Amino acid sequence: MRNQKESKFKIVFVGHVDHGKSTLIGRLLCDTKSITEEKISEVKTICKQQGKQFEYAYLMDHMIEERDQNITIDTAQIFFKTDAREYVIIDAPGHVEFTKNMITGASQAEAAILIVDANEGIQEQTKRHAKFLSLLGLEQVIVVINKMDKVKYKEENYIKVKKELLEFLKKIKITPTFIIPISAFKGDNIAKKSDNMDWYEDKTVLEALETFKETKNLSNKPFRMPIQDLYKFDEIRIIAGQIASGTIKKGDEVTFLPKGNKSSIKTIEKMNQQLESASAGENIGITLIDPIFVDRGDIATQSDNKPKSTDEVVGNLFWMSKEPLSIKENLTLQCATQEIGVFAESITNRINSSSLKIIEDKSNELKEMEIATVKLKADNPVIIEDFNNIPELGRFILIRNGAVVAGGIITLN
């Protein structure tokens, strides 16, 4: 049975439209008995009313428009469980217009399943989604080659698509742990091993899922806490934040960046209790020995190991607005709770996220769904870390007129 200590494992399903994401998820829900009979019969009734044959895909696409258009509109989170653990699955849609929803889903995930049609092979969205997985730092990826029933379960189709995929994934630095031939529609190699593909001897989808590892523990990293807010209750000033990394103890000295003022921790507060120490992921309140000035957006750090403070942020940026980014344009950068005015000083290595072809080495603009390395100049110092070291301070969004227009990942050398 599931260990109480473990949390739900978040996976995202990505792939080209019609390659079978919703069908695979519907199948997983049924085969693991994670969906109520009531829900299945509800969907069956609706299918009947609409004169359609029931499909597993409809379980996921539980909305009018979706059923009418046969596409999944938004990122929905659905839960399922196996004997080993519980999963949250995020159904990322394949339709091109909804890529920003796919990014929303993938940004919450710990691992991914990439679905490819055995007949069609790599398509536009296959590439784009895989590229975003790589960009978002998702390292744990399983590939499933779906609709094997449509190619008469022939090994040669599997080998052909597998070869194509491996070549492509290598370019974007993704190493899949398994490449599994399946039929989501018929149930081959999902929960149980298929009798139709004796030539495949490796894991089923469920077995492969169990090999995914939980996200790494950040408690042993240097202490970082972005300040979220300041409260005054019962005449006590409490500095609130969620610890991004590390561990803090009562009495520790902390430095607040970018100002650089220091004090020691007097108390670590929670409702109706005071703690001796707290670690990554916890929301705490702290009080200080000295009455120094602290504000939202400051980063509390341990004094003997401080992060980089800079007015230049270089990130891999994905642009999500119909209005392109232009060079020198003023935007707001949000990294953890930091909010700082920035402009793009240079746009290099601009690529099309579906063909993955370089559009321009050096450019003056970045259009919707394009990716580039962007150098941002900030009005004030920003505290940053490498995304792979401390994710919270290694990722940011850009805001234009109040709307989120881009996401970015920081890699420091």
Added chain:
Amino acid sequence: MNHLDELENKSVYIIREAYNQFKKIAVLWSIGKDSTTLIQLCRKSFFGHIPFPVIHIDTGAKFEEMYEFRDKYAKEWKLNLIIAMNKEAMARGVKCGEGDGFTCCNELKTNALKQCMAKHDFKALILGIRRDEHGIRAKERVFSPRDQKFNWDYKNQPPELWNQYRSISDDQTHVRIHPLLHWTEVDVWKYIKRENLPINKLYFAKNGLRYRSLGCKPNTKPIKSDADTVDKIIEEIKKSKSSERAGRSQDKEAAYVMQRLRKLGYM
């Protein structure tokens, strides 16, 4: 960090973020288990002092036990309670449980809320909805904008990356904030147990019946159950093959009532 800690921390972060971005904010308390959990999370977020009002939408048709519970804990937790009622519609004779399920929910809940929001000029509303409750709720974002007609444009929602919650555009009147979106029904009960949270007695079995979800009296039916403790409820839900809101008639009456209600600003 265990699963409940992780859920709690994510929720607290969202609640603090909401309060930081919106000073004209309130939390909706239906007196049910989810919103009572939400109230507890709000208390935790602000070290026991919720710095904004708590709204109860009163259709006049709630269970007596719900009113008792509301008044007792509003006092104990020192909540700044606002009771929202659509008195105009009630005077017109709109009554819960009479007519179709759509009209009374829309008038006595959605419109009562609209009036209350307008009166107090709230710009954001914290709600205890969960993704696993209903198909359509699975589509929600944590920060979800509503336009002037309270409409929810679920086909064109802003992207929401990592824990960057932000939702500001020109035509929106208010933002709905959903700190419990990532919780499941079992999570809520496990948390109630861990926190030793008081919870309405209607949820516990009496004479072989209990309520799994609480709404208005005329359209909420109990389920057959012997679960009279939180532990037994958790066991029951784990084994259950029917859905949580099976006893709530507005979800079923017409196939798409819930979707229509929600688009119009229903909770």
